Amino acid sequence: MQNLGYLMQLLDPYVLGAIALGTFGGLIIGALPGLTATMGVALLIPLTFSMEPIMGINTLIGIYIGGIYGGCVSSILLRTPGTPASAATVLDGYPMAQRGEAGRALGMATVASTIGGLFAAVVLATLAPQLASIALEFGAAEYFALALFGLTIIASLSGDLLKGAISGLLGILIACVGADPITGVLRYTFGVSGFASGFAFTPALIGLFALSEVFTQMERAAKGDIVPLRVAGRWPTRNDMRESRGAFVRGSLIGTLIGIIPGTGSGTASWIAYNEVRRASPTPEKFGTGYAPGIAATESSNNAVCAAALIPLLALGIPGDVVTAVLMGGLLIQGLAPGPMLFQSNPEIIMGIFGGTFFATLCMFVFGMALIPLFSRILLIPRHVLAVSIVIFCFIGSFAINLNPVDLYTMVGFGVLGWGMQKFGFSQAALCIALILGPMMEANLRRGLLQTHDNLLEFASGPITQLFLALTVLSLAWPAIANRRARRRLAGAPLTDPEKKNQSK
Amino acid sequence: MSKHAIIAAAAMAAVVAGPAAADFPERPISIIVPYSAGGSTDLSMRLLADSWERNADDTTIVIRNQPGGGGAIGTSAAVLARPDGYTLGAAAQGPLALLPHQGGTDYQLEDVAYVGVMGRSLQLLVACADAPFTDYQSFVDYAATTPVQVGNSGAGGANHISAEAFAAAADIQIESIPYPGSADARTACVGGHIDAMVASPAEALDQAEAGNMTPLFVMEDERIDLFPDTPTAVEMGTDFTWSSWKAIVAPAGTPDDVLDTLRAQFQAAVADPQFVEEMTALGEFVVYEDAETFEARAVRDSDVARSVLEQLGMLGMNN
Numbered sequence: 001m002q003n004l005g006y007l008m009q010l011l012d013p014y015v016l017g018a019i020a021l022g023t024f025g026g027l028i029i030g031a032l033p034g035l036t037a038t039m040g041v042a043l044l045i046p047l048t049f050s051m052e053p054i055m056g057i058n059t060l061i062g063i064y065i066g067g068i069y070g071g072c073v074s075s076i077l078l079r080t081p082g083t084p085a086s087a088a089t090v091l092d093g094y095p096m097a098q099r100g101e102a103g104r105a106l107g108m109a110t111v112a113s114t115i116g117g118l119f120a121a122v123v124l125a126t127l128a129p130q131l132a133s134i135a136l137e138f139g140a141a142e143y144f145a146l147a148l149f150g151l152t153i154i155a156s157l158s159g160d161l162l163k164g165a166i167s168g169l170l171g172i173l174i175a176c177v178g179a180d181p182i183t184g185v186l187r188y189t190f191g192v193s194g195f196a197s198g199f200a201f202t203p204a205l206i207g208l209f210a211l212s213e214v215f216t217q218m219e220r221a222a223k224g225d226i227v228p229l230r231v232a233g234r235w236p237t238r239n240d241m242r243e244s245r246g247a248f249v250r251g252s253l254i255g256t257l258i259g260i261i262p263g264t265g266s267g268t269a270s271w272i273a274y275n276e277v278r279r280a281s282p283t284p285e286k287f288g289t290g291y292a293p294g295i296a297a298t299e300s301s302n303n304a305v306c307a308a309a310l311i312p313l314l315a316l317g318i319p320g321d322v323v324t325a326v327l328m329g330g331l332l333i334q335g336l337a338p339g340p341m342l343f344q345s346n347p348e349i350i351m352g353i354f355g356g357t358f359f360a361t362l363c364m365f366v367f368g369m370a371l372i373p374l375f376s377r378i379l380l381i382p383r384h385v386l387a388v389s390i391v392i393f394c395f396i397g398s399f400a401i402n403l404n405p406v407d408l409y410t411m412v413g414f415g416v417l418g419w420g421m422q423k424f425g426f427s428q429a430a431l432c433i434a435l436i437l438g439p440m441m442e443a444n445l446r447r448g449l450l451q452t453h454d455n456l457l458e459f460a461s462g463p464i465t466q467l468f469l470a471l472t473v474l475s476l477a478w479p480a481i482a483n484r485r486a487r488r489r490l491a492g493a494p495l496t497d498p499e500k501k502n503q504s505k
Numbered sequence: 506m507s508k509h510a511i512i513a514a515a516a517m518a519a520v521v522a523g524p525a526a527a528d529f530p531e532r533p534i535s536i537i538v539p540y541s542a543g544g545s546t547d548l549s550m551r552l553l554a555d556s557w558e559r560n561a562d563d564t565t566i567v568i569r570n571q572p573g574g575g576g577a578i579g580t581s582a583a584v585l586a587r588p589d590g591y592t593l594g595a596a597a598q599g600p601l602a603l604l605p606h607q608g609g610t611d612y613q614l615e616d617v618a619y620v621g622v623m624g625r626s627l628q629l630l631v632a633c634a635d636a637p638f639t640d641y642q643s644f645v646d647y648a649a650t651t652p653v654q655v656g657n658s659g660a661g662g663a664n665h666i667s668a669e670a671f672a673a674a675a676d677i678q679i680e681s682i683p684y685p686g687s688a689d690a691r692t693a694c695v696g697g698h699i700d701a702m703v704a705s706p707a708e709a710l711d712q713a714e715a716g717n718m719t720p721l722f723v724m725e726d727e728r729i730d731l732f733p734d735t736p737t738a739v740e741m742g743t744d745f746t747w748s749s750w751k752a753i754v755a756p757a758g759t760p761d762d763v764l765d766t767l768r769a770q771f772q773a774a775v776a777d778p779q780f781v782e783e784m785t786a787l788g789e790f791v792v793y794e795d796a797e798t799f800e801a802r803a804v805r806d807s808d809v810a811r812s813v814l815e816q817l818g819m820l821g822m823n824n
Binding site for chain 1: 541542543544545547548551552555569570571572573574575577578581607609610611654659660661680682683684685688689691692693695696697698699707710711712714715717783786787788819822823
């Protein structure tokens with residue numbers, strides 16, 4: 001009953017208004033390439049200094065939730081990941097929009113984000129203290145095994161295994177540029193001090209996906225191979241929703257789990273969710289061609305991360321990802337130290353945050369749906385005008401992140417690289433996954449070996465480590481297993497009777 | 506050089522410096538923060554900017570984040586900027602006093618003009634969950650024979666140097682385990698994946714209450730208010746103190762009268778009660794130190810860091 005009373009404090013129209021405004025602002029920030037949810041929250045923290053704690057912190061959560069969702073808009077429409085969280089949405093969202101079904105893609109993304117967000121918010125409100133301890137189980141070896149498992153996505157995402165492996169390894173090599181995570185020695189910077197922390201991630205993504213696409217489009221336009229879009233509307237069909245049911249569930253679960261694990265985030269979650277949904281699908285070949293469950297998987301998982309990342313923050317005082325680390329600063333300025341004590345000392349804040357998370361997710365749904373017709377029309381802009389605008393956005397977005405001119409070279413370099421890869425059938429997605437997970441894998445492998453004095457057996461002794469290592473092996477063997485099962489099914493042979501199979505030979 | 510040329514140069518210098526000094530500042534002053542928006546340095550600087558604008562009429566402060574390279578990229582941009590007082594740097598111990606010894610930076614400590622210190626970041630050594638020691642004495646006894654794994658927030662950073670410097674002073678064995686940032690080290694500490702770490706009082710307070718961390722000693726001369734029961738290393742017989750700091754620097758060569766204006770305005774901003782209150786809530790320890798004291802502190806830290814880095818074999822490793 002008392003908890004209900006705490007929730008009533010949210011009914012203040014100013015508080016609700018601030019959350020709605022924050023969510024809307026976050027949506028726009030997320031949709032603009034180069035402005036990430038992290039930046040949005042960080043830059044607006046000073047505005048919340050003078051607000052009441054419940055209003056201030058929920059405004060920031062609104063920006064966070066809106067920002068992670070907003071990233072899908074530019075991913076789908078322009079192949080420009082607005083935030084790293086939405087890079088995987090490019091795979092199915094962009095082809096669907098290019099068929100003239102931008103509204104359908106954006107609608108799927110909005111519904112999926114809402115489902116993922118609400119699911120994780122329920123988990124946050126009901127199981128936060130119980131689940132938070134998962135966050136503490138992850139040491140160096142566990143992170144390494146998780147990253148290694150994530151990297152196996154490359155094998156299943158690339159049609160051509162050799163080219164996929166080359167793309168992935170290239171990504172890991174590129175990720176080596178910058179300060180060594182263990183010794184601090186600068187690697188492959190060639191004396192350029194701007195590369196001291198490696199290639200900046202967002203400019204690299206913008207170049208890899210967006211600028212490269214502009215090059216490809218220009219090439220096709222030169223050949224007269226471009227059909228202008230006449231329609232951009234159309235909503236998700238009932239069939240889309242039915243086909244995506246499994247994707248919603250898997251995406252939400254994976255996003256929630258990854259969100260709880262600190263040091264990972266929506267970027268990691270969306271790729272893993274995409275891959276798992278594809279693996280479980282009866283029609284995996286449809287993924288990558290503009291298939292609704294592909295969008296459902298990535299968008300439900302990245303918004304589930306938002307609320308889930310609050311779990312370790314509120315229950316343990318440990319931020320679950322980069323944005324929640326920034327949010328922690330906002331809480332501290334309000335005089336609230338997140339952690340186990342906060343549940344006892346300020347239950348009204350905890351309840352307020354639970355309620356605010358729900359409300360912000362609902363705001364996101366309403367704004368998202370209302371804006372779809374407007375966003376979709378962007379694609380009706382003549383191609384040559386749109387292409388030039390995208391290039392301008394690529395440059396502004398890449399510079400805005402760190403105000404570092406070197407990032408512009410990074411963006412252009414990755415643009416050329418991405419165009420070349422697209423032309424010769426190398427997977428840009430594989431490179432992107434390696435850029436996200438490569439550094440996590442390397443740093444944790446070396447940190448773990450440092451801690452165990454290079455004892456591999458001790459390194460791999462934890463049950464979570466072993467679980468993920470086993471999943472890695474299984475994941476690599478899966479295509480062969482699936483193939484065999486399919487062949488047997490076709491041959492009409494029973495699944496568990498080798499004798500019979502031998503006879504039939 | 507002809508006499509005329511010298512006169513002309515002097516006249517030009519007067520023209521360039523003259524108006525700048527009289528009406529300084531005529532346009533917004535930017536403070537370059539060498540870390541991402543939202544971190545503790547960034548938030549502190551935004552609070553400072555607010556206070557600065559409240560206390561100095563007609564002065565506008567703009568915060569610019571230029572993260573990367575452990576703070577080297579933004580610090581370089583500030584220190585090597587045009588020395589006219591319109592570009593200042595948020596100075597932190599790591600990029601200013603520690604990184605240049607490791608090489609790979611295009612600036613040195615000699616390249617700065619000191620404005621002042623606004624806060625010191627006190628540090629504690631804490632035992633992590635499941636550590637086999639619970640106070641200073643048991644820690645030192647244990648570490649005398651068994652290497653203790655101490656987490657830090659980056660190789661060659663402030664926590665790394667202070668932990669190693671303490672180990673040398675107390676004659677104990679430690680193995681430094683680097684993490685990408687203090688939040689990651691804290692997570693590992695609360696999870697019991699390392700034995701000890703260097704933490705700020707704000708980081709340690711809540712976790713200590715929850716029983717996830719045990720404070721071992723404070724790296725100060727005297728005990729601090731937040732942890733009245735935690736001893737200093739000095740009182741336990743090891744001559745060791747260390748604190749990090751947050752400060753403002755300008756490029757060397759900034760005209761003296763401009764520096765005077767900046768120093769006076771900075772002092773007023775730091776003395777502002779609202780600023781002190783907000784910083785304290787953030788877990789920062791507000792202390793004003795003038796340019797001279799700041800310089801002495803930075804030079805001393807730089808010297809200590811140099812000898813620690815030399816022992817670790819990290820001196821000039823990126824040159």
